[in-house]
Amino acid sequence: MRPSQKILRLAANDLRLTLKDRAALIWMLALPLAFMWLFGQMGGGGNEDWRITLGVEDRDGGWLAEALVAELDDERLSLAHLLPSETASAGGDSTADEKTERKVRTLVIPEGFTEGVLVGDPQTLRLETEPGASAEFSVGAQMHLVRAVTRTLGRLVELGPGNSATGEPVGPEAFQALAARPDLVALKVSTVGRGRPRPSGTAQSVPGTLTMIVLMMTVIYGGVFLAKEKETGMLRRQASLPVTRGEIFLGKLVGRLMVAGAQILVLLLAGRFLFGVSWGNSPLGLFLVLGTYAFAVAGLSTLVGALVSTPDQASSLGWLLSMILAALGGCWWPSEIMPGWLRTAAHAFPTAWAMDGFHALISFGRGVDGVLLPALALVAFGVVFSLLGMRFLRYD
Amino acid sequence: MIQVENLSKRFGDIRAVDGISFRVEKGEIYGLLGPNGAGKTTTMSMMTGLLEPDEGRVRFRSLDVAADPIAFRQQLGVVPQEIALYEDLTAQENLRFWGSLYGLGGKELKRAVQEVLEMVGLSGRSLEPVKRFSGGMKRRLNLSLGLVHKPQAVLLDEPTVGIDPQARVNILEVVRQVADAGTTVVYTTHYLEEAEGLCDRLGIMDHGQILAEGTLDELRAMVGEEETVSLYGTFSPEQAKLRMESIPGVHLIKVEPERLVLGTGESGRSAIDLLQKVSDLTVERISIQPPSLNGLFLKLTGRELRD
Ligand SMILES: Nc1ncnc2c1ncn2[C@@H]1O[C@H](COP(=O)(O)OP(=O)(O)OP(=O)(O)O)[C@@H](O)[C@H]1O
Ligand SMILES: [Mg+2]
Numbered sequence: 001m002r003p004s005q006k007i008l009r010l011a012a013n014d015l016r017l018t019l020k021d022r023a024a025l026i027w028m029l030a031l032p033l034a035f036m037w038l039f040g041q042m043g044g045g046g047n048e049d050w051r052i053t054l055g056v057e058d059r060d061g062g063w064l065a066e067a068l069v070a071e072l073d074d075e076r077l078s079l080a081h082l083l084p085s086e087t088a089s090a091g092g093d094s095t096a097d098e099k100t101e102r103k104v105r106t107l108v109i110p111e112g113f114t115e116g117v118l119v120g121d122p123q124t125l126r127l128e129t130e131p132g133a134s135a136e137f138s139v140g141a142q143m144h145l146v147r148a149v150t151r152t153l154g155r156l157v158e159l160g161p162g163n164s165a166t167g168e169p170v171g172p173e174a175f176q177a178l179a180a181r182p183d184l185v186a187l188k189v190s191t192v193g194r195g196r197p198r199p200s201g202t203a204q205s206v207p208g209t210l211t212m213i214v215l216m217m218t219v220i221y222g223g224v225f226l227a228k229e230k231e232t233g234m235l236r237r238q239a240s241l242p243v244t245r246g247e248i249f250l251g252k253l254v255g256r257l258m259v260a261g262a263q264i265l266v267l268l269l270a271g272r273f274l275f276g277v278s279w280g281n282s283p284l285g286l287f288l289v290l291g292t293y294a295f296a297v298a299g300l301s302t303l304v305g306a307l308v309s310t311p312d313q314a315s316s317l318g319w320l321l322s323m324i325l326a327a328l329g330g331c332w333w334p335s336e337i338m339p340g341w342l343r344t345a346a347h348a349f350p351t352a353w354a355m356d357g358f359h360a361l362i363s364f365g366r367g368v369d370g371v372l373l374p375a376l377a378l379v380a381f382g383v384v385f386s387l388l389g390m391r392f393l394r395y396d
Numbered sequence: 397m398i399q400v401e402n403l404s405k406r407f408g409d410i411r412a413v414d415g416i417s418f419r420v421e422k423g424e425i426y427g428l429l430g431p432n433g434a435g436k437t438t439t440m441s442m443m444t445g446l447l448e449p450d451e452g453r454v455r456f457r458s459l460d461v462a463a464d465p466i467a468f469r470q471q472l473g474v475v476p477q478e479i480a481l482y483e484d485l486t487a488q489e490n491l492r493f494w495g496s497l498y499g500l501g502g503k504e505l506k507r508a509v510q511e512v513l514e515m516v517g518l519s520g521r522s523l524e525p526v527k528r529f530s531g532g533m534k535r536r537l538n539l540s541l542g543l544v545h546k547p548q549a550v551l552l553d554e555p556t557v558g559i560d561p562q563a564r565v566n567i568l569e570v571v572r573q574v575a576d577a578g579t580t581v582v583y584t585t586h587y588l589e590e591a592e593g594l595c596d597r598l599g600i601m602d603h604g605q606i607l608a609e610g611t612l613d614e615l616r617a618m619v620g621e622e623e624t625v626s627l628y629g630t631f632s633p634e635q636a637k638l639r640m641e642s643i644p645g646v647h648l649i650k651v652e653p654e655r656l657v658l659g660t661g662e663s664g665r666s667a668i669d670l671l672q673k674v675s676d677l678t679v680e681r682i683s684i685q686p687p688s689l690n691g692l693f694l695k696l697t698g699r700e701l702r703d
Contacts, residue, residue, distance in 0.1 A: 001499040013482075234482075240444045
C-alpha cells in the first residue's frame with residue numbers, strides 16, 4: 001500500500017467520526033450560521049451587497065422628476081418609493097420596508113419641480129436623514145444624488161432652451177433619447193489598498209465569523225480528538241499498524257484539514273446563498289486564502305492535541321487559543337480600530353493574515369496577487385505548527 | 397518463529413524488563429505469566445516496536461524487527477491490554493478500518509471481516525455501534541481487530557481481563573484456533589488457570605525477569621510433588637521458624653505475623669502428620685494446595701501471583 005493511501009484512509013476515518021458526531025455538527029455548522037446572521041444584524045446589516053437605500057417621495061410627479069429618479073436607479077441605489085401622504089403620518093398601510101426607509105433617509109422632490117426647472121425657477125431637493133441613519137451611507141447617498149442631478153442638468157443644457165420656433169419647452173421624448181445615448185465621458189472608480197474603506201456589516205462579520213469558527217472548531221475538536229486517541233490507547237494501537245509515525249501524523253493532519261474544508265465549504269455556500277455575501281470575484285484567491293488557513297489551523301489543532309494529556313485540557317487550551325487569536329486577529333471587530341502596533345503584532349497569529357486575505361478579496365476586490373502574501377504566511381504557520389505537533393506527539 | 401534476545405528496558409530507576417530471552421515456535425502459544433508490574437506490557441511494546449529497547453533485540457523469522465518494523469508489523473497482529481475501539485462506529489466499521497490499514501480491500505476485506513466476526517461470535521451484532529456492547533463483547537471485538545488480516549504472529553496482552561467466564565471461554569478458544577492454524581502466539585496473563593489451560597510453554601515473569609520457563613510438565617516437575625501448606629493463627633514468627641526447622645522434609649517458604657507457608661518435601665509427609673508436630677502453636681485454620689504453578693511462583697518469589 002502506498003503511503004498516501006494509508007494517510008488518506010486514516011484521514012477519512014477522522015472525517016467520518018466527525019460526521020457521526022451530532023454535537024460536533026451543530027457546533028460546526030448551525031452555530032456559525034446563527035453567528036453570521038446575528039453579527040451581520042449588529043454591524044448594520046441589511047446592506048449585504050453594499051447598496052445604499054434611499055426613500056424617494058415624489059411630490060411633483062412630472063416627467064423630469066421621474067427622469068431624475070431613473071438616474072438614481074442607475075446609480076445602484078436601493079430605492080423605495082413613498083407616497084406623499086406617508087410623510088405626514090408615519091405608518092398607515094405601507095410595507096415594513098418602506099417604513100424602515102422613511103426612518104433612515106428620504107429624498108423629497110417638491111411639487112412643481114418639473115415645470116419650475118424648465119422655466120428656470122430654482123428648485124430645492126431635500127434629503128431628510130433620520131438620527132439613526134448610518135452617516136457613511138448618507139454621505140454616499142448625497143454623492144449619488146449629486147451625480148444624478150448633474151447628469152440630469154447636463155442633458156437639459158445639451159438640449160437647449162427648447163423649440164424656439166414654437167416656444168415649446170423641452171419634452172420628455174427628446175430627453176429620453178439623449179439619456180439612452182452612452183455617456184460621453186465615463187468615470188470608472190476602482191479602490192486601491194490605500195484608501196481603506198472600513199469593512200462593516202456582513203462584509204466584516206461573515207469572514208470574521210468564518211475565520212473564528214473554523215479556528216475554534218478545528219482546534220478544539222481536533223485537539224480533543226487527538227487527546228482522546230491518546231487516552232484510550234487508540235494512538236498507541238495505531239502505532240502497531242504497518243504504518244510509520246509520520247504517516248499516522250499526516251493522517252491526523254489531513255483528517256483535520258478535510259473536516260475544516262468541509263465546514264468552510266458549507267459556510268461559504270450558506271454565506272453566499274442565504275445571506276447574499278459577496279466573497280469577492282476571485283475564486284482562486286478565495287481558495288488560496290481558505291486552503292492555507294485551513295492548513296494552518298489543522299496544524300495548530302495537532303499541536304494542541306500533542307501538548308495536552310487529556311481531552312479536557314485540549315478543550316480548555318483550544319478555547320483559550322481561539323479566543324485570543326480571534327480577538328487579536330480582527331475577527332470580532334475590524335482590525336482598523338486597533339492601535340497600529342497591535343495590528344502589526346497581531347500578524348504573529350494566522351487569524352490576522354486570514355482576515356487580511358479576506359479583506360483584500362472582499363473589500364478591495366483584489367485577485368490572487370492580493371492574497372499571495374497572506375497565503376504564504378499561512379502556509380508557513382501550518383508548517384511550523386505541524387512540525388511542532390509531530391515533534392511533541394507521543395505514541396506510547 | 398519469534399525470538400527475543402536479552403531485551404531490557406529501564407524507566408528511571410525501575411528495571412521494567414531486565415534482560416529477558418525466549419523463543420516462540422510457529423503454531424505455539426507462549427505464555428508470559430506474571431503479576432502486576434512484572435514487565436509483560438513493556439516486553440510486548442518493545443516487541444511491537446512501540447518502545448525502543450535499551451538493550452537486546454527481537455527477530456521474526458530471519459527479520460530483525462528493529463531494522464524493518466513496517467514489514468514485521470504487516471505480519472503481526474497486536475491486541476493491547478486496554479480496549480481501543482471507536483465507540484461511535486459499528487463492529488464492522490471498526491474491523492473494516494483496521495483491515496484496510498493492513499492493505500486489505502474489496503471482497504477480500506469483506507470476507508476477512510465476516511470470518512473474524514464469526515470467530516468471535518459477533519456476526520449477529522456487527523452493525524451496532526460499539527458503545528452499545530457489553531464489556532465482554534468489546535473484549536472480543538478488541539481481539540478480533542488484531543486477527544482480521546490473518547497475521548503470522550500475534551501478541552495478546554491480557555486479552556481476558558475483567559470479563560465474564562463465557563466471553564473468556566470464547567476468547568481462549570479463538571486463540572487456540574488461531575495457533576492451530578499455524579500462527580505464532582505470545583500471550584500474557586496473570587491468571588494461573590489460563591496459563592495452565594492454554595499455553596504450550598510458559599515463562600514465569602517477575603520484576604522484569606523470567607524466573608522459570610518450560611512446558612507445563614517441565615514447570616510442574618520443578619515444583620515436584622510438594623504440597624504447599626498455609627497455617628493461619630497467632631504465633632511468634634521466631635518460635636515458628638525454630639519449630640519447623642526441626643521437622644525433616646518440611647521447609648519454610650514464607651513467614652508472616654499470622655501466617656506460615658510451608659512446603660512439604662519429597663518425603664511425602666502429609667499435612668496431618670505436620671499438624672501433630674505443631675500442636676504447640678495456636679493454629680486456627682489450615683489450607684493445603686496441591687502441586688501447582690502458584691506453588692512454583694511462591695517458591696520462586698516468595699509472593700503469590702494474585703498479591
Ligand atoms: N511509561 C512508563 N514510565 C515509567 N514506568 C513505567 C512505564 N511503563 C511501565 N512502567 C513501569 O514498568 C514496570 C512494568 O510495567 P508493565 O506495564 O510492563 O507491567 P505488566 O506486567 O504489564 O503489569 P500489568 O499486569 O499490571 O499490566 C512497572 O513497574 C511500571 O510501573
Ligand atoms: Mg500490562
